[in-house]
Amino acid sequence: MGKYKSHILVCAGTGCRASDCEGIVSNLESALEENNLNEDVQVVRTGCFGFCEKGPVVKMVPDNTFYVEVTPDDAGELVLEHLVKGRKVERLLYIDPDTKERISDSKHMGFYKKQYRIALRNCGFIDPENIDEYIARDGYAAMGKILESMTPEEATAIIKESGLRGRGGGGFPTGLKWEFTRKAQADKKYVVCNADEGDPGAFMDRSILEGDPHSVLEAMAICGFCIGADTGLIYIRAEYPLAINRLKTAINQAREYGLIGKDILGTGFNFDVEIRLGAGAFVCGEETALIHSMEGLRGEPTVKPPFPAEKGYNGKPTNVNNVETFANVPPIILKGSKWFSEIGTEKSKGTKVFALAGKVNNVGLIEVPMGISLREVIFDIGGGIKGGKKFKAVQTGGPSGGCLTEKHLDIPIDYENLLQCGSMMGSGGMIVMDEDDCMVSMAKFYLDFTVEESCGKCAPCRIGNKRLYEMLDKISLGKSTEEDLGMLRNLANVIKDTSLCGLGQTSPNPVLSTMDNFQEEYLAHVVDGKCPAGQCKALMHYIIDSHLCVGCTLCNRVCPVDAISGEKKTPHVIDSSICIKCGACLEKCKFGAISVQ
């Protein structure tokens, strides 16, 4: 970070940008100028700090004061108080929800205490658009070490022994995959980085690419050396413009420094990286579909084998890995396989990044050691459920995963355990739900997603999921019978067993897991015609308690469809044949006279 005495780090991830972090940066810069500090203090835009709930985040270095929920208007005060007068701006410090004390160092916050950062090691610490800052934190040292002193076999062995498994969902051992691709005979091979990240509600890979793009480039080059490839391709969603730009900048800088390109570090090893844009199709995250998409075709999966390791991009052996998988590689090379394999559980080594979202207090990006419990993640790191509501379920694995409940909270998180409970690790989306969330609606939400994203190549997925969705819809309308529930389960299992690719094979998981874990809730819909969470509109009735209603006419005025009638100062009534169940009246009533049944 050069000549400056201190730095102000401003989170410039997508989340904080939406809250005008650019305004903060420019106001900080002009405040520094006004106080003649612009020679001594530098404002740095970093990648995501993770604590998105409290964004935008501003951190003062070297004293590590962590300011939360900063607005552009606060910039002047931060410079004047913190830097000129040396006093902390108390009102912008994080307040511990339990002790109500103000905490200035993130180390002591519940959100950070149990985290362990390997993949996210640089996110929020460096300027992702400046290669020197990456290099200053051991960047490209792992590549240098390998190129200068190791054979591809030796380097692959380190990854193999570390126990690193794919973070894109499947959990396949990374070192083994590299070995397969290395052993495949061909004149040309490819390294592909899967940055499609289609799971709605997940933003791990995006944050890594935005916050630390060089770590992925370095790892791809290492992989290229190990498997004998000279070309790397990054397949990234077009919906991530910031990540794409930072990657482009990183690639150009690395080329300029001779860290990718021809004859890297004078060792004769050639490796260059190109970017390929996705175009909004979830199925393109599946590796065979991804490869077809890169070839300019419709992104439809094909049957494996042949695996990409034998026949991939342009028919050549191709090693596909996820962004987070790659981000783990350089530290493993530098610190050794033993260091890495001591973190985590017996079969799942290292850490996992999760995008914690939904009804938790601390929404954000977290990295935790494998083996931590869901309870620690949701309650210690996530700070518990929003608004003091009751925890109901947590969804992991996105549209391929399942909903876990109270009884699963204490199992150690790893690939095998999650599978055993009917969910899966997936890429790392973790959505927390409270008592107001209806599990039938949740299953329907994911099915709706699957139906839209199914590529349509095979019948079980194309037709089956549509029927599955319709059956769920029927349940949420209160028109199903118990017999239908049996058919629902049957069809779900058929789709699982007969679909061509991973999308169809896992798409019934949200249905099956909610049926298993929330059977009473399904029965309530089907047998009693009730939605316990009060989310299925067709099963709800808004009524006005005539004893509580004072006839203020407020509800009458807000009702968008004029379903409410009554004279002033006399109790009103709702005509349920007109009511569209929007809930506007309930929100407005000051007397608690309106309820849902």
Added chain:
Amino acid sequence: MASVKLPESKIQELKEVCQKYDNKGSELINVLHGAQELFGYLPAEVQEIIADELNVSVAHVYGVVTFYSFFSMLPKGRNPISICMGTACYVRGAEKVLDEFKRILNVKVGETTGDGKFSLSCLRCVGACGLAPVVTIGERVYGRVSADDVKKILSEYA
């Protein structure tokens, strides 16, 4: 083939996009991205020119365009509204927000208002889950939107 309605200069620009990718069929998706940036959408005519330039069939181009949700064959409104329907936003009430947009603008998802001012679409996760529910209008991102805010947001574009 339909009669050419695009201005000659735009066609030239489109051909330059194709050339930038060496007129290679395997670069179709990159070319389509470039073309959509140029025109805002991908009408049949644009697809025909691309097919010609890359020496692939129009059916192939059409097949790819319709496969990917990022590509659109309909022009967008001057202020394209997107409601994030990612799980995090859904759980925090995005559906109510969407319903309110639909009600006020009187359009369905994927449609453009009669005056061409707004178009409404859903998207899957912009990755600002900390701000859920999220709505984007053009380049602007609105966080923690509730159904009550919709009117006020739209009035900014009066």
